[in-house]
Amino acid sequence: MSVRTNRPRRRLLTSMAAVFAAGAFVVGCTSNEPEEEEAPAAETGGGDDAGAGSGNDEPGETVVIGFSGPEADHGWLAAVNDSAIAEAESYEDVELRTAEGTNDANLQISQIETFINEGVDAIVLLPTDGAQLTEVAIRAMEAGIPVVNVDREFSSPFAARATILGDNHGMGISAGTYACQLIEDNDIQDPVIAEIAGIDALPLTQDRSAGFAEALEACGQTVDNRVAAEFTVESGEEQAANLLQAAPQIDIIWNHDDDQGVGVKQAFDNAGRDEFFFIGGAGSSNAMQWIQDGEMEATILYPPTQAADGIRLARLIAQNKGMSDLVQVEVPRRIVLNAPVVNADNVEDYLHLGFDS
Structure with missing residues (x-):
């Protein structure tokens, strides 16, 4: 027998979570972290002229981005990894170097050290454990390699140039x-x-x-x-x-x-x-x-697109670009994605984000 929704419903706005956004907190924030403005992730970034309509998707200087994520032993994690790779492939000016997914923090640390030694232009990192990967992320930042932290937050504000999180x-x-x-x-x-x-x-x-x-x-x-x-x-x-x-x-x-x-x-x-x-x-x-x-x-x-958004942010940062939908000329330090309700009224709008379990 199947579970059925056999009672009447009233249409609900999928953005109801936005009502609470001002009071929402983010997983893993540390008390000594500086307050940062949160901004919605843009569909496309902004160019050197930080106004809407700038051509951030136009090819620019080729950048090398290293990506490391956990082992895809869960449908959502597999979708995260796949979306990051697909996003990088959509840009002719991005060379993606992908480390093998792992749940071993020590192995992931060695992967980031390899990226540092290779001198990549940026690193997108979904850590197996945010605290354990913090030190090596700081080393990357000190080496002049901007780090985009995805989903599982580092324990120091100095470990990432930008952080993108689900809510x-x-x-x-x-x-x-x-x-x-x-x-x-x-x-x-x-x-x-x-x-x-x-x-x-x-x-x-x-x-x-x-x-x-x-x-x-x-x-x-x-x-x-x-x-x-x-x-x-x-x-x-x-x-x-x-x-x-x-x-x-x-x-x-x-x-x-x-x-x-x-x-x-x-x-x-x-x-x-x-x-x-x-x-x-x-x-x-x-x-x-x-x-x-x-x-x-x-x-x-x-959203299983967090790492894909991380790739976009890393590209913008490495090319010294901002985001076209913001007046601010630089990529924000923290972006928290929305957690909308998907129901029969709007499910077709979100089908492309569905991932295989």
């Missing part, structure tokens, strides 16, 4: 705000809300859960049942089955991760449970297909 706290805010809207639209009395988190020890999971709880609190609700999985299909199925056994009636379930959501959905089908609104997280192709088929209410996007 984990914002994901929770979006999911909770959407849940509140569903409760209001469907006049659900005393709703039972469940949460299937990822790995609880990770700051990203803690931030997603914190945002979800904060948004629910705004409409007088709390999480009634919660389990934590491990971002895998197997753990998703196991923990979702445990959740269903513990809660005979549920109105809304938010699952943090669409990769583990494959197992979560299987557990729903195995139990024959379809009485709830099912909200996912990250934006996999599976989730978007389920939304189109009426088997899932929504998913909260965690």
Whole structure:
């Protein structure tokens, strides 16, 4: 049996998370970090004349960019790596040197040291562990090689020229705000809300859960049942089955991760449970297909394009360009991407961002 969205819905703006942007915080920020202005990622950058309409996509001086990311053992990570490579290939003035994906921090450190020794023009780095890669990133910066930090933040502001992040706290805010809207639209009395988190020890999971709880609190609700999985299909199925056994009636379930959501959905089908609104997280192709088929209410996007955006920023920085949609003449130091709600109203706009689980 499939989970179905059989209650009426009201169209919701996908940019609801923007309401909370002013208060959102970013994973991994350190208290001694200087405050930086956040700016939206531009579709195209800006040229030497920092005005809209400048020709940043026009070929410029060829730059060599080193890219290092974790092992693609998760659908989202594979999409991150693939999007970075594809973005680099779209520019004739970018030579990309890609290190083999690894979950070994020491190996990744040696990869960055190789980039430093080769004298690349910029480095785009999604670290296995931000703290462990901080020192080598600082060495790259001291060698005059700008580093673009992606997704997992370094522990020093001196380790990166620019940082581009997804918004984990914002994901929770979006999911909770959407849940509140569903409760209001469907006049659900005393709703039972469940949460299937990822790995609880990770700051990203803690931030997603914190945002979800904060948004629910705004409409007088709390999480009634919660389990934590491990971002895998197997753990998703196991923990979702445990959740269903513990809660005979549920109105809304938010699952943090669409990769583990494959197992979560299987557990729903195995139990024959379809009485709830099912909200996912990250934006996999599976989730978007389920939304189109009426088997899932929504998913909260965690952009898999972060490293691709990192490639664009590295190119601009290495070519001494700015961003065309900003008056500021230089690339910002920090960019936090939005975490929009993707539902039946707008799923076609986001299909191209879906990744295979």
